Amino acid sequence: MAxxxxxxxxxxxxxxxxxxxADLAGLNRMKYPENVRVIRVxxxxxxxxxxxxxxxxxxxxxxxxxxxHPGDCHYSTGNxxxxxxxxxxxxxxxxxxxxxxxxxxxxxxxxxxxxxRDTVTEVTEMIRGLGK
Amino acid sequence: MTYAEKQRLMRDRAxxxxxDGIVAYIIGWRETRFPDKTAVFFARDKDDxxxxxxxxxxxxxxxxxxxxxxxxxxxxxxxxxxxDSKAINRLISDNQIERENVYIIGLPCEGKSxxxxxxxxxxxxxxxxxxxxxxxxxxxxxxxxxxxxxxEEVEALGTQERFDYWEDVxxxxxxxxxxxxxxxxxxxxxxxxxxxxxxxxxxxxDTAENRVFGVTRAFHVGDRxxxxxxxxxxxxxxxxxxxxxxxxxxxxxxxxxxYESGMSPDKENFLGKFDKDDKxxxx
Numbered sequence: 001m002a003x004x005x006x007x008x009x010x011x012x013x014x015x016x017x018x019x020x021x022a023d024l025a026g027l028n029r030m031k032y033p034e035n036v037r038v039i040r041v042x043x044x045x046x047x048x049x050x051x052x053x054x055x056x057x058x059x060x061x062x063x064x065x066x067x068x069h070p071g072d073c074h075y076s077t078g079n080x081x082x083x084x085x086x087x088x089x090x091x092x093x094x095x096x097x098x099x100x101x102x103x104x105x106x107x108x109x110x111x112x113x114x115x116x117r118d119t120v121t122e123v124t125e126m127i128r129g130l131g132k
Numbered sequence: 133m134t135y136a137e138k139q140r141l142m143r144d145r146a147x148x149x150x151x152d153g154i155v156a157y158i159i160g161w162r163e164t165r166f167p168d169k170t171a172v173f174f175a176r177d178k179d180d181x182x183x184x185x186x187x188x189x190x191x192x193x194x195x196x197x198x199x200x201x202x203x204x205x206x207x208x209x210x211x212x213x214x215x216d217s218k219a220i221n222r223l224i225s226d227n228q229i230e231r232e233n234v235y236i237i238g239l240p241c242e243g244k245s246x247x248x249x250x251x252x253x254x255x256x257x258x259x260x261x262x263x264x265x266x267x268x269x270x271x272x273x274x275x276x277x278x279x280x281x282x283x284e285e286v287e288a289l290g291t292q293e294r295f296d297y298w299e300d301v302x303x304x305x306x307x308x309x310x311x312x313x314x315x316x317x318x319x320x321x322x323x324x325x326x327x328x329x330x331x332x333x334x335x336x337x338d339t340a341e342n343r344v345f346g347v348t349r350a351f352h353v354g355d356r357x358x359x360x361x362x363x364x365x366x367x368x369x370x371x372x373x374x375x376x377x378x379x380x381x382x383x384x385x386x387x388x389x390x391y392e393s394g395m396s397p398d399k400e401n402f403l404g405k406f407d408k409d410d411k412x413x414x415x
Contacts, residue, residue, distance in 0.1 A: 049351050050324075050332055053344050057334070070412070080406035084387075087413065088354065088403070091383045095286065095376075096347055097295025 007061035007127045009036045011120070012051060014044045016074040018066035020110035025117050032117040033124040036064075043067065044105075045078030049089045052103065062102045062127040064119075069107040079107075101126050133265055138239075139186040141264050142211065145237065147181035155209030155235045159197050161190040168245075172197055184211075186239070191246045193362050195219035196316045199228050208234050213241035214254035215360040218394030219316035221259055222358055225397050228319045236260045240267035248361025248374075250277045258395055279359075280382050282375030302342035304369045311363035311373060312349060317356045317393075324348070350376040355384055355402035358394040387411055 013019040019040050025032065041047055044067025055063045065086060073079045086105045094100045104123055108116050146158045162173035162183045170189050174197075175181045195216045198208050208229075212220060220236060223229045238260030243249050256267040278284070286294060309325065312318045325333040325345065333348070334341040350373075357377040364374045384391045384402045387410070391402065 050344075050348055053347055054332070057340055057344050070408070077406065080408065080410070081403070083410055083412060084403055084406055087387060087411070088380055088383050089351065090413070092347060092351065092376075092379055094291070095283075095294065095379045096298050096343070097291055097293070099291055 007035055007124065008059065009062040009064065009120075009124060009127065010055040010060045011036050011038050011064040011066060012041050012044070012047045013038050014067040014074075014079075015040055015042050017068035017072065017110050018044075018106075018108040018116065021108045021112050021116045024110065024113035028113055030113060030117045032120045035124045035127075036120045043073065043075055043078040044082040045073075045075070047082065047086075049085060052089065052093070056098065056102075061130075062104070062123060064103075064123060065105045066108050066116075066119075067105075069109055072109060099130060101130060135187050138265060139184070142186050142239070143181050143184050145264060146175055146184055146209070147178045149209055149235070149237075150175065150177060150181060154207065156204055156206035158184075158209035158211065158237075159194045160184040160211045161186070161192065161194075188242070188245045191244045191248070191365065193219055193314070193316060193360055195223060196314065196362075198234065199223065199319055202229075204233055207232075210234060210236055211239055212236050212257050212260060213239050214252065214256055214258065215241075215358065217257035217259045218254060218358040219360065221397045222316055222356060222394040223319065225401075226317070226319055226356070231397065236262075238263040240265060242268070246361075246365060248365050251279050251281065251359065251361070253279065253359070253392070254395075259397070280375075280378055282372060283378045283382055286375055287379075298343060298346070299339060301371050301373075302346055303339045305339075305342040305346065305371060306369060307337065307342055307345055308368060310366040310368060314362045314366035315353060316358065316360065316362070317353045318349075324352075346373065346376060349373075350380060353377050354380045355391075356393050357381055359392075 013022060022038055044065055047065050052063050067079045067082055070079060090100060090103055093103055106119050149155045157174050157176045160173055160175060161170040163185055164171050168189050170185055172192050172194055175184055193216055194210050198210060201208060224231055236259060238257035241255040243252060243255060286297060289297060312323060333345060359378060361374050388402060
């Protein structure tokens with residue numbers, strides 16, 4: 001059996017912005033690496049830092065958290081909490097010896113299909129360089 | 133004043149408070165069968181008060197023990213040093229106890245013979261109903277080492293070395309959850325590790341699961357940590373885990389300026405609020 005050498009990337013995408021952005025990328029027939037597994041969440045504020053740990057624990061090579069730009073949150077303030085939370089989480093992961101390039105948090109709006117494609121491509125290439 | 137004199141004061145005051153009905157009982161320390169260890173003790177009458185001790189081994193935190201009695205018959209008396217008083221403030225702001233149910237007898241501390249006191253920043257109680265003796269004005273802290281020396285030792289390593297360092301630490305963890313049980317900030321009625329059906333915490337005994345627990349615990353305590361170091365003291369494997377939570381405090385300080393949890397009962401914590409102008413390393 002061939003060993004799968006492609007990295008797996010888990011992306012938590014907010015329902016109102018990034019998920020729509022990813023949808024738009026599909027509608028526009030944009031091509032992006034299939035390494036990314038999109039998980040839809042109601043808001044980036046829904047993402048418990050534990051989801052990140054669980055993803056890494058279960059073998060993900062990279063994790064992304066994507067949400068609306070600050071000020072654009074569907075629930076007004078959700079992503080402001082996300083921002084604080086993951087500023088801390090990023091440092092804590094780095095402190096625990098997880099390469100910071102394996103964890104990304106990005107703001108991608110519903111109309112930024114190209115940004116979604118570029119981000120996913122960039123992150124995949126970065127992680128491919130780091131190795132599984 | 134010597135330890136013996138202070139201990140005399142403590143016992144007399146405890147007996148008087150119980151006899152006068154000001155408190156229902158008092159939480160302090162007693163001797164154990166080990167000469168260099170004390171245990172937390174609930175004094176309920178005059179005879180119990182004679183068993184209270186105050187010496188360099190009176191290390192355990194008394195505050196957490198109040199959380200077991202939510203509807204006390206009268207006030208809970210508690211002997212509190214700097215760390216205990218910070219824990220009490222924390223418990224009040226976390227809605228675990230009510231200020232009017234507590235009678236705090238402040239004990240300005242000398243610094244005890246335990247590693248957790250190495251980075252003590254607050255020997256003297258920050259909240260109390262009475263002080264049993266005057267604080268030593270020479271220094272408000274024990275200040276053996278820099279506040280974040282535990283964190284900085286690990287930060288000095290490279291990424292892979294840090295990974296190996298924690299791999300080594302958590303390979304010895306037996307996941308007894310003593311660090312959680314002793315922590316004055318870990319007050320959830322049902323902890324995530326006990327929710328076996330959610331699968332948040334795997335039950336397998338291996339290093340990876342231990343690491344998930346270690347990081348999660350640090351994050352749950354995170355910005356509310358009062359840096360008392362009880363987690364390290366309680367750890368039967370002697371694991372250096374305070375540096376993990378202090379890393380979060382250190383990051384909060386870098387993002388938002390001076391930060392110390394538990395200094396007042398109404399202080400909001402960092403993750404419970406936000407600022408629209410927060411620094412943003414994302415894109």
